[in-house]
Amino acid sequence: MSARLPAPRRAPDPGSVVYDVVGVGVGPFNLALAALADRIEPLRTLFLDRAPAFSWHPGLLLDGTTLQVPFLADLVTLVDPTSPWSFLAYLGAHDRLFPFYFAERLHVPRREYDHYCRWVAESLPSVRFAADVGSVEWDGDLYRVSFRDTSSGERHRVHARHVVLGIGTEPVVPAPFARLLGDSVLHAGDYLDHRENLTTAADVTVLGSGQSGAEVFLDLLRRRTGPGQRLTWLTRSPAFAPMEYSKLGLEHFTPDYTRYFHALPEPVRDRLVPAQWQLYKAISAETIAAIHDELYDRGIAGGRVRATLMPDVTVTSARAGREGVELGCRHGEQDRAFTVRTDRVVLATGYAPRHPAMLDPLADLIACDDAGRWSIDVDHRVRLAAHVTGGLYTQNAELHTHGVGTPDLGLGAHRAATILNSVCGSAVYRLPIRTAFTTFGLAAGDTEPPRRTSRRTATDRAEVANVAVEPGSGAHRGRTAAPGRSTRRG
Numbered sequence: 001m002s003a004r005l006p007a008p009r010r011a012p013d014p015g016s017v018v019y020d021v022v023g024v025g026v027g028p029f030n031l032a033l034a035a036l037a038d039r040i041e042p043l044r045t046l047f048l049d050r051a052p053a054f055s056w057h058p059g060l061l062l063d064g065t066t067l068q069v070p071f072l073a074d075l076v077t078l079v080d081p082t083s084p085w086s087f088l089a090y091l092g093a094h095d096r097l098f099p100f101y102f103a104e105r106l107h108v109p110r111r112e113y114d115h116y117c118r119w120v121a122e123s124l125p126s127v128r129f130a131a132d133v134g135s136v137e138w139d140g141d142l143y144r145v146s147f148r149d150t151s152s153g154e155r156h157r158v159h160a161r162h163v164v165l166g167i168g169t170e171p172v173v174p175a176p177f178a179r180l181l182g183d184s185v186l187h188a189g190d191y192l193d194h195r196e197n198l199t200t201a202a203d204v205t206v207l208g209s210g211q212s213g214a215e216v217f218l219d220l221l222r223r224r225t226g227p228g229q230r231l232t233w234l235t236r237s238p239a240f241a242p243m244e245y246s247k248l249g250l251e252h253f254t255p256d257y258t259r260y261f262h263a264l265p266e267p268v269r270d271r272l273v274p275a276q277w278q279l280y281k282a283i284s285a286e287t288i289a290a291i292h293d294e295l296y297d298r299g300i301a302g303g304r305v306r307a308t309l310m311p312d313v314t315v316t317s318a319r320a321g322r323e324g325v326e327l328g329c330r331h332g333e334q335d336r337a338f339t340v341r342t343d344r345v346v347l348a349t350g351y352a353p354r355h356p357a358m359l360d361p362l363a364d365l366i367a368c369d370d371a372g373r374w375s376i377d378v379d380h381r382v383r384l385a386a387h388v389t390g391g392l393y394t395q396n397a398e399l400h401t402h403g404v405g406t407p408d409l410g411l412g413a414h415r416a417a418t419i420l421n422s423v424c425g426s427a428v429y430r431l432p433i434r435t436a437f438t439t440f441g442l443a444a445g446d447t448e449p450p451r452r453t454s455r456r457t458a459t460d461r462a463e464v465a466n467v468a469v470e471p472g473s474g475a476h477r478g479r480t481a482a483p484g485r486s487t488r489r490g
Contacts, residue, residue, distance in 0.1 A: 001040045003424035005161070012142060012159040021423055022145050022160035023047035024133050024358070026054060028409060029395035030166025031117055032075040033416040034124050035085040040420065040428050046158060047124075047166075048147055050132035054121040056114045059190045065215055066107040068243070068284060073410035075120060079417040079429055085123075090116045131156075136163055137361040138388050162391040162423050165359075169351035169396060169407075174207075176318035176328075177347060184325055185318075188212045188348040191219075198344055199223045202230065205327065205342040207315060209235035211243070213348030214283040218291050221307060232308045232340060234329065239311050243282035251436040252279050253405045255414050260440035261403035262378045266369055273399060280404045281350070318345075353397040362392070369400070376401045379422040380415060393419045 005020055012018055021037065023030040026049035037045045072078060074087035083089070087108070091097045121127050133147040142159040149156065171187040181187070186194050188208070198204055198220060206217045217233045224231060233240075244250070251257060261269060298305045310331075317328035327340040367375040367383040374397065375383040382392045395415060399406040417429035 001428050003040055003043055003426060003428050005043065005424070012139075013144075013157065016144075016157050016159050017046075018142065018159045018161070019044050019046045020160070021045045021162050021164060022143065022158060023164045023166055024136065024145070025049055025165065025167035026051075026121060026127055026129070027166055027168045027396075028056065028075065028117055029412050029416065030164060031121055031124075031127070032412045033164060033166070033395070033419060034126050035075045035083065035120055036079060036413065036416050036420055036429065038085070038124055038126065039080070039083065040424065043420075043424070045126045046160075047127045048131040048133055048145070049127075049129050050150060052130050052150075054114075054118040054129070056117055057110075057189065058114075059192045060188065060212055060215070061111050061114060061192065062215055062219055063111075065110045066105075067110060067113055067409065068107070068211065069408065069410045070106045071108045073408075073412070074116065076413050078410070079413040079431070085120050087116055090119055093119070133358050135358050135361055138365060138384075138390070141389070143390050143392075160390070162393065164393040164395065164419060165397065166395045167354050167356060170354045171347070172349045172352050173347060174315065174349055176315055177345070180318055180320050180325070180345075184320060184343070185345045186347065188216050188346055189351075191216055191346060194344075195219075195223075198346065200226075201343045202228065203232070203324065203342045204230075204344045204346065205232040205234060205325075205340060206346045206348055207234050208348030208350065209233070209237050209240050209283065209311065210281045210348060210350060211283055211287065212350075213346075214240070214287045214291065216346055216348055218287060218294065221291065221294050228306070230306045230308070232342065233310070234313045234315065234340070235311050236314050236332075237277065237281070237311055238332075240288065240309060241278055241282045242285045242288055243280075244278045245285065248438060249279070251438045252276070252403070253408050253410050254435040255411070255431070256434065256436040256438070257440050258402050258405050258411070259378060262401055263441075266400075269400060269403070270371075273404065276404050280407065353399075366392075371400075373400050374398075379418055381419075381422060391423060393422070395419075 020043050021033075023033060023045065026034070026047050030047055031054070034045060034047045037043055067073070071087050075085055076083040077086045077088075088097070091100050121129075130150045131147045132150050133145060135146045137144045139159065142161060143163045144157060144159055145163065146155065146157045148154070171189050173181065173187060177185050183194070183197065191198075204220060204224070206213055206220070213233070213235070217231070220231055261272070264272070295305050295307060312332040314330050314332065315327050316330055319326045324341055324343040325345050327342065327345070328337065329340055330337050362384075365385045365388055367385075369375050374394065376394060376398045377383060380393050380395065380398060380402070382394055384392060396407055405411045414431065417431055421427050421429060421431070
């Protein structure tokens, strides 16, 4: 693969290096970009991350947990199945192809996915860890990216034609808990670091009913077997509901739906995302079944299940004291207030896009919507002031413009290829035109969905409508039509 890339219109600062793309942050999405870019000549790329090494949600790498997407949703396969950075290539490099073959697994363990990504990150020459980016600035013709090597303390500056932000998300801490984080109140992202203390505590409350909340609740339910220990699970959602996993339902995680969603008016998009919570904020059916089985087994032979599961509950206040944490709660449907006293709280309350100080120099150049969110085009490029010719792209910060597929690993490779095609100005990666059986809305210029035209005349149709089908005559075997009702198959 090759791309024609223009030379910079002026020389950068003495001693600096010019890259075609600099990626800030190395999570799975920017790692996918780095892996796909590795096969494009003469594209010059650099990916920076302040962490000492790749690590993917280390606080939630529980034994027995798997990805919620099939292994084909790796960094590259859904765009380039021949890539040397595929999950199958990783298995081959570690002599695990036969064990994987016999395991017949579609969904791989999270620990294995983390190890796979670490293998790719350590193998790609364009990826650099222990590199803390301090600022990203527009310097007339190029971006200037300044960073510090955290191991040596040395400071560096490079220039880039384009910048791709893959800085990931940060834990959401509800307002009542903003000043309470510590040993008694923690986010689920830090669960494994506090697991032992949570196991021995007399009373633990988990907030949030997404997959992470369910996995934390199940793990604590299995580990906490002491007499008198209590476990409570509260969520604002109307139910502990299974994630939508039907085959047509999953087509909301296709490029087809992403393009459709992006073209919708902003108010429509804002209404859609929260209404689609079961597509991306619910629980796998397997985890729900495991929780129910655990609760059932505890009730055998008159055993008491000391667990409370309650949906439709909003925590309106939280106060820490000598006797633990006191939660002021309200049940939505009953519109009743009540209090929960607990020793520990685990906030499985999700994640939100980061807005780090490194981007402050670009703040006045970025176009925003009416709600103050970045305006992002269909190619994931942030809209900037007209004089900024370099692209600023973002990964996993565009839920409001690209829909529920934004954080989904299954769209990571396609989004990375879309960005690379945009950067290179040509289709260096061929992307499929149609990816779903579902037709999401009308095409431009359509006034109604296409329908089959009938060659029958109005008289023919009227006659057919009054003819009863004889018993035993083909598709309507054993049925007769009521007078005046059509017998045409739908």
